[in-house]
Amino acid sequence: xxxxxxxxxxxxxxxxxxxxxxxxxxxxxxxxxxxxxxxxxxxxxxxxxxxxxxxxxxxxxxxxxxxxxxxxxxxxxxxxxxxxxxxxxxxxxxxxxxxxxxxxxxxxxxxxxxxxxxxxxxxxxxxxxxxxxxxxxxxxxxxxxxxxxxxxxxxxxxxxxxxxxxxxxxxxxxxxxxxxxxxxxxxxxxxxxxxxxxxxxxxxxxxxxxxxxxxxxxxxxxxxxxxxxxxxxxxxxxxxxxxxxxxxxxxxxxxxxxxxxxxxxxxxxxxxxxxxxxxxxxxxxxxxxxxxxxxxxxxxx
Numbered sequence: 001x002x003x004x005x006x007x008x009x010x011x012x013x014x015x016x017x018x019x020x021x022x023x024x025x026x027x028x029x030x031x032x033x034x035x036x037x038x039x040x041x042x043x044x045x046x047x048x049x050x051x052x053x054x055x056x057x058x059x060x061x062x063x064x065x066x067x068x069x070x071x072x073x074x075x076x077x078x079x080x081x082x083x084x085x086x087x088x089x090x091x092x093x094x095x096x097x098x099x100x101x102x103x104x105x106x107x108x109x110x111x112x113x114x115x116x117x118x119x120x121x122x123x124x125x126x127x128x129x130x131x132x133x134x135x136x137x138x139x140x141x142x143x144x145x146x147x148x149x150x151x152x153x154x155x156x157x158x159x160x161x162x163x164x165x166x167x168x169x170x171x172x173x174x175x176x177x178x179x180x181x182x183x184x185x186x187x188x189x190x191x192x193x194x195x196x197x198x199x200x201x202x203x204x205x206x207x208x209x210x211x212x213x214x215x216x217x218x219x220x221x222x223x224x225x226x227x228x229x230x231x232x233x234x235x236x237x238x239x240x241x242x243x244x245x246x247x248x249x250x251x252x253x254x255x256x257x258x259x260x261x262x263x264x265x266x267x268x269x270x271x272x273x274x275x276x277x278x279x280x281x282x283x284x285x286x287x288x289x290x291x292x293x294x295x296x297x298x299x300x301x
Contacts, residue, residue, distance in 0.1 A: 011083065012143040015076040022069055084144070087157045091123035098128065098135035098148040100174055100280075101181040102215045107197060114215055116168065116185040118160060119193035125157045136172035139185060145171055160187040176280075177217055209296040212289055216282055224300065231279065232272050238298040243273040260294045 094116065095106040105116045118124045128137055128148045135148040137156070146156040170181035188196065213219050221231035242255050250273060253259055262269060267279035 011076075011080045015073070015080055018076060019073055022073070084156070087125050087155070088123040088159075091125040091157055092118070093125045093127055094118070096126045096128040096137060096148070098130040098137065098170070098181075100132050101170070101177040101217060103137070103168060103170075103181070103183045104215075109197060111197060114211065115183055117193060117196055118185060118187055119190045120160050120163050120187050122190070123157060123159045125155060128154050128156075133174050134172050135170045135174050135181070138169045138171035139166055140169070141166040142185070147172065160185075163187045163189060177220070180217070180220075209292055212293065213296075216285060218293075221279070231275055234297050235300045237300070244270045245273055245277075246270040257294055257298070260297060261290065264290065264293070 093108065096116075097104045097106070102114065103116075104112060104114060106112045116126075126137065126146075128146065129152065130148045130150045132150060134150070136145060137148050138145040139158075142158045142160070144156045144158050146154050148154060164187055166185045166187070168183040168185055170178060172178075174181065210219070210224065213222075213224075221229055223229050223233045224235055226233050226235040237255050238260070240255050241252050242259070244251050244253055246269070251270075253270075264282060264285075267281055268277065271277045271279070
């Protein structure tokens with residue numbers, strides 16, 4: 001189990017261990033009684049079975065005791081749920097966007113980041129939505145998980161108590177690269193976080209194009225150094241003749257800006273000969289980012 005890095009683990013873990021302990025106790029009890037009764041009351045020792053009408057005290061006991069245990073589980077679980085859903089006043093809000101297959105985080109001053117940076121010992125509210133399919137935002141070390149739904153805003157909150165990194169996962173299957181939909185939350189000292197946040201400016205810090213390509217999973221198939229991959233390399237691509245398959249026919253076209261734009265936005269319309277036709281259309285790619293990618297490819301010689 002991850003250590004107590006937020007205010008949640010103590011209550012969440014206590015409820016978890018309580019349920020596991022009760023379950024193990026009854027598993028051992030029932031299994032032991034089954035073995036004892038199977039041996040002690042086997043047919044060879046008691047050929048004639050006794051007819052027992054019932055036992056009132058025993059029946060009351062095995063009704064009341066499990067009921068009390070289940071009510072205790074509900075009580076601990078509900079108290080934990082209330083704490084998870086009650087956001088303290090003054091919590092810092094971060095906008096979270098999920099898309100196939102990455103997370104992005106936007107702060108109140110406009111700065112965007114691919115990792116979640118937060119200050120230690122401060123309540124953080126994540127206001128989350130998805131631009132494509134259902135995702136689930138999950139930080140195991142913080143004991144928080146919440147569905148991220150297209151067209152709907154969901155939320156969770158936490159108060160980190162120690163500095164350092166923790167992993168972020170998508171816990172809802174969302175397509176081919178679901179397993180790669182990971183990020184990181186980095187907990188900083190308050191002064192260090194304020195300096196990081198201020199460095200972004202009101203418009204936020206622009207992401208480098210290689211990082212942008214990686215975030216949209218382009219580099220999983222296309223290389224930047226000329227090495228072969230699932231798809232053609234991006235180095236030296238611009239301005240060259242490309243042998244394409246268009247509507248089932250082979251054609252040759254120049255890889256100019258119009259071609260690059262079409263190849264990125266409509267990958268199924270035409271594809272490079274001798275390569276698989278399996279490139280997905282980008283989701284959440286802005287016009288500005290598209291122009292930056294095209295300019296970057298043009299400069300890769």
